[in-house]
Amino acid sequence: MTQFPLSRRSALQLASAALVPALSSPAEAGSGSIRALAFDGFTIFDVRAVAAAVVSRFPEKGAALATAWMNKLFALSWLETSAGRYSGFEAVADAALAFSAASLHLSVTEAERRDLVTVFAQLPLWPDARPVLETMRRAGLRLAFLSNLSAPMLQAAMRANHLDDLMEPPLSTDRVHAFKPSPRAYAMGPDAFGLPREAIGFVAFGGWDALGATWFGYRTAWINRLGVPAEPLPPAPALTAPDLSAALRLAGI
Structure with a gap:
């Protein structure tokens, strides 16, 4: 296989893109009944x-x-x-x-x-993360991470970025001993929020995660920050954007 030299910038983009085996095309969705949002960690933390x-x-x-x-x-x-x-x-x-x-x-x-x-x-926030989270909290939405990252990792990153006042305790797959896209992982949302899955929006960084959450029954916003191709399997997420604007639209904001 022929190998091509990469610039430092290109190398970082390719290495980061490996985190996002992508999904789907944008599609608008009604979202008036969304009362809580579950976030993959990398939608908020810059991986x-x-x-x-x-x-x-x-x-x-x-x-x-x-x-x-x-x-x-x-x-x-x-x-x-x-x-x-x-x-x-x-x-x-x-x-x-x-x-x-x-x-x-x-x-x-x-x-x-x-x-x-x-x-x-120790990940920093994406630039749009705090303003969007603050807007969602002012709108009365409940917010929490639902992530493959361990509970100590999520708690440390939340403390370092001062998110404890904006988000509920994180939902790590440590709780159910099953990584996403296991349905057991996604089921932490309804269990923790005390809401039906139809009332919870899921915010995904990876296309595979958006697909898994959609299969579970969440209305899903795919935050395709790295502009990767869509997953080939249906269905598409409810909304897709390169930033958290898709999450705001999913929540009806």
Whole structure:
């Protein structure tokens, strides 16, 4: 296979895009009955910081490592879900990073792997995140994360970005020991909010996540920040946009 050199910027974009095996085309949807919104963590936290940390630590092979790591991370999480197993995000992320480094013949110590996995708990906000969350809270909507990230990671990132006053306690897949797109993961929303799924909007970063949430029965906004292609399987999400405007429209704001 022919390989092409990448600029640092292109490498980061490709590494980040590995986090988003995409979905669907935009479609308007009525949303007057939405009373709560469940967010994938990466719709609010800027996951590009993970790829940037990898490239900073390993300048020569960082882009390739970041891409391979994200692909293997999702592959392992889906494998565990399909097999009815659950190791938790940190363990899967560490295993995926070790495998990816070995596949690239790159020496990465246990301490280096730990530091890179920890970046997931230190992600900054996307620029539009706080204004949108504040607008939603003023409108009376209930908000919470519903994420494959571990509970400690979500809590740390929420504290660091001062989101505790805007969002309810996070719904980590640690609660049900099943990564998304397991229906058990999406079912945390109705259980935690005490609302039927029809009254809950789901805000997805990855196309696969938007598809899984839509299959579960949520009205879903896909925040396609990286402009990746749509998933080939139906149905489409209710709304698609490159920013959180789709979530506002889903909520009728």
